Amino acid sequence: MIVIVAGVSGSGKSTVGALLAGRLGWPFIDGDLLHPSANIAKMRRGEPLTDEDRLPWLRAIGEYLDEQMAAGGSALVACSALKRSYREQLLGGRPEARIAFLQIDEEVAARRLAARHGHFFNSGLIESQFADLQLPRPDETGVVVVLVGDRPEATADEVVRRLGLDGAGSALNPGPPRPSPESGTSPHTTKTNGQSRSRSSTSQSCPSSPDGPTRPRSLPASPAA
16 A cells, blocks of 8 residues: 655645654655755745646656555655645556645644754745645545644544554555544635645654655655755
8 A cells, every 4th residue: 555645845744654654664755855956946945836847756756656566565655745636646547545635724834834944845935835735625536634633643643544554564455545523624724716725764753843854765865954
């Protein structure tokens, strides 16, 4: 099984991904490490990425997913997957893959990013991320939305519950995503354009920042290091 932990920057997807990797014993890679150098340079300058910028990045993540599935193993990947088309590209032709999309309020995400250091993502880009954000709709197969809690451990627990990962180990045949216990709109949800919005070796520890990158041992050092 492949699990993509998605969400805007500051949602805690790298931290949650690392926690899940430790719990399940799966390899984890932070998708930020697969960005082309040109993308990293743009984000350092505070310039938002375009669909064209993200295309080679999404292809690189897809290639990593295919490698893991070809090897018959399970894996965790952190990737923003902000738009429906991005999620469809990542899940298309990969029946073993699921996405857990972490939903967080923009103000909370901005506050987390302001306290984060050592990452190439310019905190001023958070507005552009929410402008691009398309929250998953109920008809997106293989995608579950998980509300971000106060503790990343609680968020990780909810991902495990929603995707049926208890005792998953290296299983490749997950059942269908479980429904969310929440109903209606989250108190931490905001509205945009009529829509609600609000790394390859096993990770050994969580990033010290709310959503900082975790470096896989088999890949070269991140330009942010």
